[in-house]
Amino acid sequence: MAKSVILNFDQGDFQQGFNLKIQIYEESDNSLLADKTGKFHPAENIPKLYDQWSLNHQKLDSSRRDISVPEKGKSFNTESICEQCNESASQFINAVKNWLELSEWPEFNKFKQELHVKLNQQEAIRVLIKTDNFYLQRLPWHEWNLFADIYTHAEIALCPTESEKPSVEEQAGKSVVKILAILGNSEGIDIGKDTQYLRSLKGADVEFKKEPQYSEISDSLWQQKWDILFFAGHSSSQFEKGKIFINRTESLTIEQLKCGLRKAIKNGLQLAIFNSCDGLKLAEDLVAELHIPQVIVMREPVPDQVAQDFLKFFLEAFVGGDSLYLAVRHARERLRETGWDKKYPGASWLPVIYQNRTMTPPTWKDLTGPEKNYKVINFKMVIYILLITILPITLITLKTENPPDVPAEKPENPSVIQAASAPKSSVELTGTGENENPPTDSSNIPEILQNELENTPPQAVLDAVREKLPADEQKGTNTDLHKEIESELASSDN
16 A cells, blocks of 8 residues: 655754654555654755755756756866766765764654554655755755665655645546647757657647747636646746746746636646756645646756656656656656766756645546446347347348249248247247248257348348337447447358
8 A cells, every 4th residue: 555754844944953743644545654753953064065066067068948048059068067066966965865864863763663664665655845945845855765775666755835635627538648738948958859759658639839829828728628737948946936938038937827727727637747947936836826736847957858868768657557756766767877967967866746745646547537348249249149139020021021023822931931920939830832841940040040141132131120229229329339230241241
């Protein structure tokens, strides 16, 4: 069974330390399994080390998905900057690990032992960091040994201090995942790969809006129902509100789209993916204010190729059956193993989930709607049943309406007609004159009917069968069945 672990940093800072409340929940019924409180000691060097790494990281490449990109073609990717970035990344992550492992909380080791009792290493675990602190939100929590190497089915997400369940209308059955893909300002970057990966998705209906106007996005949110909102292009959280740059001249905040987004969430929008730079404020506004279930963003300016590979790896895992959380974890691990952390130290730290605590993340299968229970029909058996039930009456009708061109005193095989039309109870089938036949065994009726059908046009048989069907079936409720029967009869005739 899946579990949720919530780390609630409700008060404090890196200068004074943090008060912490840790809770473990069973996800199936939201029952509380453990509840502990404690304190994390101060670590004044962590914010400074983060700032230094972040500054060096942004200098590595001009092809980033933030709007503050330098002149096209200009690059800071010198050997000196790479060394500085690698050194600052090492110092930052070591300080974070030490802070997590060497907490002054006396009960912390006991609590970790309790984790081993309450949590199964093979079960899915969602770890939610509940905080509004700027630096806590930017820590690479997934590097914590407890969840990096021990609980390998765990993934860590951020969530606001307060979450509210959105109002969602009941959704009708569907068979595809509806995706609204906004391809915004792409100056200096290549979002063609994003488009390619989305187009290749099986079981998805993707509508692309390339450098759209504000009104086009609003109309799409209001007029259609979506499961996923996707954005690729330039974005930034360097302002009071997060912004996406939808074309060369316009940018939008979540506030400006809040009515359309609220409508989309009510209509079933489950996930927003911003494959662009510095998206934490976008995520905060969507979850805290509009209560969207979950958002995936990059918490820093992201190199273009890193963004492309993350989307590719994430979609492969998610559509392939991984949960949303495991898909993000596996995509991040593949970024590291592909070598992006060597070229851009800390690149695999960038993707993060921002979660509405009240909602359970969907799987890809959930987004396609409930599985339909189709009955497997043996159409040859259906035709056989029709032959021994409906066609006896049908043959009588055909013989009556189109009598054979033979003398009346010598009807063609009269025993067949009597056998077909009479009840199966004790009925004696007799002929007349010198062609009298013995009683016909009912077990031979299908064979006899087959002989009769050889002289009956297939279309006439099919029309007669349709006339004998119930009225609701004649109106088309079983159209597919009719087509299959017609196909089988046609093939038999050939």
